[in-house]
Amino acid sequence: MSFLNISHLEKSFGSLRVVKDFNLDVEQGEFISLLGPSGCGKTTVLRMVAGFETPTTGRILIDGQDVTGFKPNARKIGMMFQAYALFPNLTVADNVAFGLKVNGVPRAEREARVTEMLKLIGLPELGQRFPFQLSGGQQQRVALARALAPSPRVLLLDEPLSALDAKVRVSLRNEIREIQRDLGITTIFVTHDQEEAMSISDRIVVMNAGIADQVGSPFQIYNRPTTRFVANFVGTLNSFEVTVVNSTTLEMDGQMVTMAEPVTAEPGSRITMAMRPEALRLGRADGFETVLPAVVEEVHFLGSVIRVSARMAGTAIALDTFNRPDMPPPSPGQTIEIGLSGKHAFLLDR
Amino acid sequence: MTRLFAWLALLAGCIYFALPLIGMTEFSLKMRRGVYSLDAYRKVFEDPSFWATFGYSLTLAAATIVVGVLLVVPTAYWVRLKLPQARPYIEFVTLLPLVIPAIVVVFGYIRLYNTSSILPLTGSAIGTDFLLTMGYTTLALPYMYRSVDTGLRTIDVATLTEAAQSLGAGWVTILAKIILPNVMVAVLSGAFLTLAIVMGEFTMAALLNRPAFGPYMQLLGANRAYEPPALAVIAFAITWGCMGLIQLVTRLAKHERAKA
Ligand SMILES: Nc1ncnc2c1ncn2[C@@H]1O[C@H](COP(=O)(O)OP(=O)(O)OP(=O)(O)O)[C@@H](O)[C@H]1O
Ligand SMILES: [Mg+2]
Numbered sequence: 132m133s134f135l136n137i138s139h140l141e142k143s144f145g146s147l148r149v150v151k152d153f154n155l156d157v158e159q160g161e162f163i164s165l166l167g168p169s170g171c172g173k174t175t176v177l178r179m180v181a182g183f184e185t186p187t188t189g190r191i192l193i194d195g196q197d198v199t200g201f202k203p204n205a206r207k208i209g210m211m212f213q214a215y216a217l218f219p220n221l222t223v224a225d226n227v228a229f230g231l232k233v234n235g236v237p238r239a240e241r242e243a244r245v246t247e248m249l250k251l252i253g254l255p256e257l258g259q260r261f262p263f264q265l266s267g268g269q270q271q272r273v274a275l276a277r278a279l280a281p282s283p284r285v286l287l288l289d290e291p292l293s294a295l296d297a298k299v300r301v302s303l304r305n306e307i308r309e310i311q312r313d314l315g316i317t318t319i320f321v322t323h324d325q326e327e328a329m330s331i332s333d334r335i336v337v338m339n340a341g342i343a344d345q346v347g348s349p350f351q352i353y354n355r356p357t358t359r360f361v362a363n364f365v366g367t368l369n370s371f372e373v374t375v376v377n378s379t380t381l382e383m384d385g386q387m388v389t390m391a392e393p394v395t396a397e398p399g400s401r402i403t404m405a406m407r408p409e410a411l412r413l414g415r416a417d418g419f420e421t422v423l424p425a426v427v428e429e430v431h432f433l434g435s436v437i438r439v440s441a442r443m444a445g446t447a448i449a450l451d452t453f454n455r456p457d458m459p460p461p462s463p464g465q466t467i468e469i470g471l472s473g474k475h476a477f478l479l480d481r
Numbered sequence: 482m483t484r485l486f487a488w489l490a491l492l493a494g495c496i497y498f499a500l501p502l503i504g505m506t507e508f509s510l511k512m513r514r515g516v517y518s519l520d521a522y523r524k525v526f527e528d529p530s531f532w533a534t535f536g537y538s539l540t541l542a543a544a545t546i547v548v549g550v551l552l553v554v555p556t557a558y559w560v561r562l563k564l565p566q567a568r569p570y571i572e573f574v575t576l577l578p579l580v581i582p583a584i585v586v587v588f589g590y591i592r593l594y595n596t597s598s599i600l601p602l603t604g605s606a607i608g609t610d611f612l613l614t615m616g617y618t619t620l621a622l623p624y625m626y627r628s629v630d631t632g633l634r635t636i637d638v639a640t641l642t643e644a645a646q647s648l649g650a651g652w653v654t655i656l657a658k659i660i661l662p663n664v665m666v667a668v669l670s671g672a673f674l675t676l677a678i679v680m681g682e683f684t685m686a687a688l689l690n691r692p693a694f695g696p697y698m699q700l701l702g703a704n705r706a707y708e709p710p711a712l713a714v715i716a717f718a719i720t721w722g723c724m725g726l727i728q729l730v731t732r733l734a735k736h737e738r739a740k741a
Binding site: 181182183202203204205206207208209210212214216217218219220229230233234274277278281287 | 636641645651654662
């Protein structure tokens with residue numbers, strides 16, 4: 132049985148069903164992200180795990196123990212909030228010690244633990260400062276130390292990085308992940324930033340309107356999205372209306388595309404085939420058996436990657452190619468050839 | 482031109498407030514014929530009833546502050562946290578003491594708690610002191626509640642509460658260790674206002690027949706010539722001392738913050 136088990140969780144505010152039949156199994160030490168657009172219920176799920184909201188129906192088990200009816204202060208859960216939420220009247224050290232003190236940890240042990248925690252977050256010198264004397268990034272680290280100090284069973288993070296500036300955000304997310312891995316603590320991380328979720332999660336739960344649309348590793352979510360919503364929400368997507376020819380072949384603007392996996396739809400029916408921008412090639416290349424003409428609309432030079440916006444087979448597409456110093460990108464208005472392969476395509480039915 | 486008028490208005494205001502004070506102070510210094518002296522003040526300080534009533538009122542003020550804090554801080558906190566929609570009503574209730582005269586409240590008390598009632602609080606000194614403390618708490622409620630509520634606005638009550646809860650804290654710990662320390666400045670300014678109110682209160686103490694400072698001032702005023710203005714100056718000094726302390730506490734707290 133998994134370490135954290137959420138089954139058939141539902142939450143309604145009045146007549147508004149905010150979370151619908153949410154199921155999730157989290158292994159011990161796993162880092163799970165809840166990813167989804169604003170208002171899809173991520174925070175509500177997290178708050179139910181923390182005990183701040185009571186589920187309308189459903190159960191939450193931690194380490195085999197049913198905590199659904201437990202008060203928040205009895206769940207042994209660490210939580211980090213978007214607003215730093217440090218206690219303004221306490222020093223950094225006292226903030227970190229708060230959970231230990233509440234749980235009756237003796238003074239000597241407490242102090243040792245605080246020192247250890249401050250070292251862990253890389254701020255060993257700042258114990259005597261007050262929260263208002265720290266930068267946002269430092270405050271959020273202290274909040275992490277405070278949440279981890281009492282050795283919680285589960286760590287919950289609700290968009291802890293969204294109030295920080297871009298650079299700090301990236302370095303802190305890596306730090307959080309590193310610390311999480313070191314301690315082996317089971318973690319749920321809420322974010323609406325897909326890059327954030329992709330880069331640090333073991334698995335991602337993509338949520339849409341209160342439902343867990345897909346649960347999987349970043350690789351699966353990105354390359355094998357199971358619903359149209361997930362495919363569109365995560366990353367950039369090119370989608371083409373194609374006609375089914377037979378169980379392996381599709382026809383796209385007069386060209387044949389051979390799929391790697393069998394097509395179940397009836398021959399002659401119209402379906403949607405999707406490809407990521409990096410699955411398209413500029414020009415002809417080995418293994419990209421289908422070639423279609425396209426007109427370049429815009430070119431964005433992003434450094435290591437060049438994004439080309441073009442019009443192909445009647446649809447606007449995006450194509451990503453690596454920068455090569457010996458090969459300047461095409462210019463807007465130019466007609467180019469684009470190579471693609473059915474191996475890199477997936478079908479969207481839902 | 483407008484500046485001149487502004488200054489004139491200010492001057493007129495100052496004179497309006499200051500002149501009676503100056504006159505009163507001057508008069509209080511004239512007990513000895515022909516020269517200024519502090520005789521009236523010495524007389525006041527030599528009077529044991531002055532100290533007795535002063536001490537009594539001070540004790541009751543302290544009790545009132547304690548009861549007020551215990552009543553108002555959890556209430557204001559709970560309203561902010563769980564019943565934000567009830568705030569206007571609570572605010573209205575706390576303002577009632579400003580429109581209901583103290584004499585009405587105290588007659589109510591006497592009717593409800595007289596010696597032939599089920600709860601004869603007025604039958605004993607301690608019971609009456611308790612009643613008086615409750616009455617004072619009511620009188621101080623508008624100031625205390627406003628002050629604390631404003632203090633709570635400066636912190637993120639909901640998130641701090643949840644942070645503390647997730648760390649295992651219960652309600653008492655949250656209130657005592659997190660909420661109260663963070664609204665301490667507001668509580669203190671409410672406390673000094675309460676002190677100023679209680680020290681000068683006459684109606685309730687007189688009608689409940691307790692030896693408080695207010696009735697003492699009144700008694701002295703009815704029987705002496707020079708001591709009452711001296712007493713008034715002392716009372717005034719206490720009030721302004723309280724105001725000064727509020728300022729000081731607020732300033733110190735700001736200073737603490739600014740030290741960063
Ligand atoms: N206490 C509440 N009362 C009524 N409705 C609520 C309450 N809390 C949340 N909701 C509603 O539930 C829905 C989901 O909210 P939730 O905060 O879980 O979204 P979210 O996925 O965390 O969004 P965001 O990315 O903006 O934080 C929203 O429509 C919100 O308005
Ligand atoms: Mg949220």
